[in-house]
Amino acid sequence: MKLIITDIKDFNIPIQEEHKIISPQGDIRNCIGCFGCWVKTPGKCVIHDGYEETGIDMSKCTEMILISECCYGSVSPFVKAVQDRALSYIHPDFVIRKGEMHHKRRYENVISISAYFYGDNITETEKETARNIIEANADNYCGLVKNVQFYKTVKELEDITL
Amino acid sequence: MKIALINGSPKVNNSASGVILEDLKYYISEKAEILDIDFHKSVVSEEQLKILNSAEAWVFAYPLYVDGIPSHLLSCLVQLEKARLQNHNIHIYGIVNCGFYEGIQAEFALKILQNWCIKAGFTWGGGIGIGGGGCLSMMPKTKYGQGPKAPIHKALELITDKIIRHETQENNYVSVAFPRFLYKMAAEMGWRQLIKYNGGKAKDLKKQWK
Numbered sequence: 001m002k003l004i005i006t007d008i009k010d011f012n013i014p015i016q017e018e019h020k021i022i023s024p025q026g027d028i029r030n031c032i033g034c035f036g037c038w039v040k041t042p043g044k045c046v047i048h049d050g051y052e053e054t055g056i057d058m059s060k061c062t063e064m065i066l067i068s069e070c071c072y073g074s075v076s077p078f079v080k081a082v083q084d085r086a087l088s089y090i091h092p093d094f095v096i097r098k099g100e101m102h103h104k105r106r107y108e109n110v111i112s113i114s115a116y117f118y119g120d121n122i123t124e125t126e127k128e129t130a131r132n133i134i135e136a137n138a139d140n141y142c143g144l145v146k147n148v149q150f151y152k153t154v155k156e157l158e159d160i161t162l
Numbered sequence: 163m164k165i166a167l168i169n170g171s172p173k174v175n176n177s178a179s180g181v182i183l184e185d186l187k188y189y190i191s192e193k194a195e196i197l198d199i200d201f202h203k204s205v206v207s208e209e210q211l212k213i214l215n216s217a218e219a220w221v222f223a224y225p226l227y228v229d230g231i232p233s234h235l236l237s238c239l240v241q242l243e244k245a246r247l248q249n250h251n252i253h254i255y256g257i258v259n260c261g262f263y264e265g266i267q268a269e270f271a272l273k274i275l276q277n278w279c280i281k282a283g284f285t286w287g288g289g290i291g292i293g294g295g296g297c298l299s300m301m302p303k304t305k306y307g308q309g310p311k312a313p314i315h316k317a318l319e320l321i322t323d324k325i326i327r328h329e330t331q332e333n334n335y336v337s338v339a340f341p342r343f344l345y346k347m348a349a350e351m352g353w354r355q356l357i358k359y360n361g362g363k364a365k366d367l368k369k370q371w372k
């Protein structure tokens with residue numbers, strides 16, 4: 001399954017395979033740092049606003065595709081809120097990988113991540129930050145980076161193949 | 163000189179960011195007037211904008227979330243960029259704490275703040291990445307410059323000097339002075355205690371949803 005997380009409300013780029021789209025359909029609440037998704041309802045966020053199961057969705061996907069405005073090298077607040085609220089995809093215990101601390105896996109699936117950033121004035125430094133963060137995400141999810149691309153407008157994005 | 167200390171953790175109480183800012187105050191308070199600002203939610207109030215506009219330096223303390231900045235704080239930054247404050251002589255400093263042991267893992271969360279400075283028209287003053295942040299709010303108060311927080315205190319002392327002088331520093335990455343394997347063990351014991359406290363079992367920590 002392909003999991004698409006985007007801040008584009010009326011997202012209508014065709015996707016061939018089985019997929020799920022998480023886009024702004026109703027307000028999203030931000031993570032409050034309570035770790036309830038690890039120690040109260042392990043695997044699910046404790047805030048019930050329709051965005052609490054992304055950690056589970058991630059366990060069922062082979063590919064995660066982030067389509068987001070680029071904000072200073074980060075994904076946008078909406079996409080970031082979805083990512084923050086999906087902390088429970090990973091297990092709270094630590095492991096050391098390549099000499100650095102990361103979290104253990106909760107699930108076995110290996111996710112390949114693609115990111116399509118848009119914005120009319122994305123600087124070269126922001127692009128570098130964005131690429132670095134997607135790499136770091138892949139390390140933390142114990143997954144892989146497939147593709148990171150930048151576009152000026154949402155319109156330009158319509159030509160991509162997902 | 164007025165310095166705004168901004169707590170960017172979504173946690174209202176017991177945040178590591180709060181502990182770090184309290185410790186920073188120990189070094190700054192005699193040299194400048196401190197303005198406390200909380201960014202626990204995704205909106206910056208008019209009142210906060212006014213206070214911020216009167217400060218010469220802003221110090222953001224925030225946690226690392228999924229290799230970046232927590233979403234609510236990112237919303238605040240977008241709002242601040244759009245607010246186009248009149249005072250453009252402001253220096254921005256960042257102190258990111260993370261759950262992992264290595265402070266360097268906060269590198270890109272500092273970079274986001276630095277990139278934001280350019281877009282919002284502020285001057286980047288540098289930052290600190292603190293590893294082992296998970297234990298900061300649980301630690302008893304120690305003497306400044308001693309105990310597991312010693313490397314953090316040293317970094318705070320150094321950045322204070324830069325803030326007061328309106329200077330910029332290279333990012334400084336530190337960890338708590340506590341062996342990594344013990345930090346890992348303590349955290350893992352902590353999760354087991356918490357889940358039991360919530361009425362669950364240790365094995366539920368690894369629950370998989372089908």
Ligand SMILES: Cc1cc2nc3c(=O)[nH]c(=O)nc-3n(C[C@H](O)[C@H](O)[C@H](O)COP(=O)(O)O)c2cc1C
Pocket residue numbers: 031032033034035084085087140171172173176177178179180224225226227228229230259260261262263267295296297299
């Ligand atoms: C949603 C979420 C994501 C997190 N992501 C990371 C991460 O990528 N790397 C890391 O080292 N710690 C991560 N942490 C741990 C926090 O950075 C750590 O608990 C920190 O001490 C919290 O600081 P605060 O108390 O000031 O909010 C994450 C925590 C949460 C709740």
